[in-house]
Amino acid sequence: MQTDNFIDYIRIHCKSGHGGAGASHFLREKFRPNGGPDGGNGGRGGHIILRGNKNLWTLLHLRYHKNLVAEDGKRGSKNNSSGSYGKDIIIEVPLGTVGKNEETGEVEIEILEHGQEAVWVHGGRGGLGNAAFVTPTNQAPEYAQPGEPGNEGWKVVELKILADVGLVGFPNAGKSTLLSVISAAKPKIADYAFTTLTPNLGMVLYRGSTSFCVADLPGIIEGAAEGKGLGHRFLRHIERNPVLLMLIPADSKNHKEEYDILMHELKQYNEDLLDKQMLVAISKSDMLDDELKKEVEAEFPKEVPVHFFSSLTQDGIQGLKDKLWLMLNETELA
Secondary structure (H helix, E strand, O other): OOHHHOOOEEEEEEEOOOOOOOOOOEOOEOOEOOOOEOOOOOOOOOOEEEEEOOOOOOOHHHOOOOEEEOOOOOOOEOOOEOOOOOOOEEEEEOOOEEEEEOOOOOEEEEEOOOOOEEEEEOOOOOOOOHHHHOEOOEOOOOOOOOOOOOOEEEEEEEEOOOOOEEEEEOOOOOHHHHHHHHOOOOOOOOOOOOOOOOOEEEEEEEOOOEEEEEEEOOOOOOOHHHOOOOHHHHHHHHHHOOEEEEEEEOOOOOHHHHHHHHHHHHHHHOHHHHHOEEEEEEEOHHHOOHHHHHHHHHOOOOOOOEEEOOOOOOOOHHHHHHHHHHHHHHHHHO
8 A cells, every 4th residue: 555545534624414304284185276285295314324345445535525414304295295205325344444523533333344334414304295294183294304414523534453463563573675585565564664654454374265354454563553654644543453462573672661561552542452462572593593592481470472583584484473373263252
């Protein structure tokens, strides 16, 4: 994904349609000069609807549609004819999209499946015509309901990447290199911080017939939970990943300190992230001999699984895939 084309946050103004007014009308025919009320109901105002599309990976197509106004419902008419509904506006979005109320921050809707449709902003209901108010004691009502107004307000469309495994680590931890080795993805790779500015996805083929999706996410820094660096833009994407792969390079000055910072940032952003399955992976492990690997592994708590691998020599790559596949299957069976 190119930086210019990956958009994961859009602010839009939404206005659903007003409901059409009910009709107040009485039947008048040549041989029925005093026919009863026959005013029809008004039509519903148009909804604003989100629809999941598995072929979309970004919100770029919404960039120039910042003001969405659905059609009003039509008025009812004589002969008990109801007004037509206002035309709905359907917004196609990538899987993993959430719709929020900008003012309250409340998540109002989320789209997780292809073809899933959900009404985000409801159109106003149409008013009842006078025929609907006929009773045994009031057989000629002369009134009808107006239509209900639509709903209006600023909304936020936010994309949270749907992937099986999220790569988490400091800038230059080797996330992009790993993704390029285990999948066909070709992320930008260079020896400076924040090479990855937008998420990259790669499908990992596992032992020939199966696969899983890995997301290379922008590097985290201390203070990300408060918005430093890429901050929340990075952290919101890992909320959808059932497994987190914490990458720490072998040449780090302090492996445990990096791990603690990563865990702290996850906790500060959302404590629920700590309940996910996690695997610590030490990249660039071709720099370590067996004795050093034991020393590095001893730095971490005993309950934390640690795996060593090298993208350069491919050592430990298949073992890493095996562990991730097992963790994903345990997640699905849980």
